[in-house]
Amino acid sequence: MTTEDNPSNILRSSAELRYADELARLRAADNDPRPEGWQLSPRAVRRFILGDDKQAISRKFYGDDPLVDRAIVTLMGHQGLMLVGEPGTAKSLLSELLSAAISGDSALTIQGTAGTTEDHIKYSWNYALLLAEGPSKRAMVASPLYQAMESGKLVRFEEITRCPPEIQDVMISLMSEKQIMVPELGEQARMHARRGFNVIATANLRDRGVHEMSSALKRRFNFETVRPIKDHAFEVELVLRQVQRDLDSAEVTVEIERDVIALLVTAFQELRSGQTREGTPIRTPDTVMSTAEAVNVAYAAALEARYFGAGRLSAREIANQLQGVVLKDNADDLKRVQHYFDTVVRERARRDEHWKTFRDAARSLWP
Template sequence: MSTQSTSSTADILRSSAELRYQEELRRLQETDKDQRPQGWRLSPRAVRRFILGDEALGVSRKFYGDDPLVDRAVVTLMGHQGLMLVGEPGTAKSLLSELLSAAISGDSALTIQGTAGTTEDHIKYSWNYALLLAEGPSQRAMVPSPLYQAMVAGKIVRFEEITRCPPEIQDVMISLMSDKQVMVPELGDQARVHANRGFNVIATANLRDRGVHEMSSALKRRFNFETVRPIRDHAFEVELVMRQVQRDLGSANASVRIERDVIALLVTTFQELRAGQTQEGTAIKTPDTVMSTAEAVNVAYAAALEACYLGDGRLTPRELANQLQGVVLKDNADDLKRVQHYFDTVVRERARRDDNWKAFRDAARALWP
């Protein structure tokens, strides 16, 4: 029996999108009168509403950023080419691919995780060798990959971090995406498996990993590329971080008082270090570590938990400074110097005029002497 069936949804740390938003998907299906492509559970308009929100139906917004990008992604998945989402780490590429798969196919679990150890078997199929030896090649002895299952069921398959796979493994996808079929020579008359309507591929690639394994030109031609960019609107990002942190705290049954000015301070810090420029136009050194919106949410959530369980239940700049260490101290030792310089110059100047920035600087000085 699966863990999913023995645990309540509230006990699961992170359920799939189709489970988290099953009520929203049900409402969208019931009210969806628009034309649907073959194999799709929702019409393109309903898929868009699921991702970008619909207040009238009580559907929440789940992806924040470039709305036209969502439209282009939906259109791409109706066609013959796959969708390639590229961008900096933490820009919600995987989240967008999950949401698209949940809305279109009702199943976001058909996923291949690209790694240096990904093999052709992970992309096509493998065998249960006990059954293979006992019965010979058969459908029963076959272990189909997520891509194979998606072809048979007419669903979306997700290929995460495709550029982490060796080039020869990446190129296995070329014929699969062109011919829309898998050849299984061992099965004789049943050797050819065709993809059903609704099948397509959403792949993601990290811009910082482009040098790991560059995609071949032939494989690139099988995809439409869309770049998911960091959020630049300050007020928009503040609202997003606050909503996400409050949602996570609600799931954890943790009560914390969060002031908007404190979250705005965190977002300002992340945006300036990410862009290499302050709001006043002063150039600063950018750390190598990822300063994404997702990381800002992680810092704010960890700081809120610290305030809840180790503090007085109010999120302050002290907790933010404390949790910021986990973001800065990762790969490059010089990142600490760059962030210290930011505190010694930009934060120091603002601390003269603002109590929150003063508390932020004082806490950082105690942590990073």
């Protein structure tokens, strides 16, 4: 039996598989005009990403709704879409959802790294066939971008700024001319992109090892910044829903209090922004304190509560798992978070039992 035969064995399936029923319902009811090459109309794509109660479509991206509208409009035009922002702000998720809704295929992806080559972007060869038959379409190994051009789909370029500048610049002519030249194929050397093709790139401008994009390449993209969630209640609800979804998927039962998740979100938002909810400035750590990281902490804490505790998530497990977030990048981050506990958390611990548990657990971990 393959994983396709038994989906419960898949840790994380692609968006088009996870939400196949929703996509099918949207297609069946979609009477709005759609661009050539698109699986859904722009209105249906928006409903797929932001949700629609009337059609029982779940909301999948939480944040700036007008950003989603602008992203969809960009992908209908000639410019590519560049999603930039802090780590953990769901840039890749939005890219995946757009590709699944528009092209029905989110797997056409290039992962940008320092080792990405021009072959990864254009094409390479099956050298056994190349030696046996000579240059031919059968011997060519098409890149995800080549496949997207050929089939009229979106291609995702994750972390494009991790590629060296000379590799990034390979995209300039491809995005301008919308064609790939394969000189080895002779008369079949030119492949023109079909309608529906476009590029969604993501860039994290914060981490070490990223490269500045050239002005020429920037002009080929419309830039959209995906920002962290600022609404406290909204972020609490998001973390709570995602953790519960992950626990249900793993068939793990844990009692979770909303106040405990609210404590986690409060700590993350304050350390992220450098200011407490009372307006007091605090020192911010270099490490990422994103919503995605908060979900990871809450989920790990819930598993600890299930397998090493009484099955009820408390601030103690949250503090235990927070250490894995803090001790990632900079040794000084520990001092900054300790200062947060010695000042902000200590004061709240005098008035609130959850914050007291949070502080006591952290003191035993970080003497």
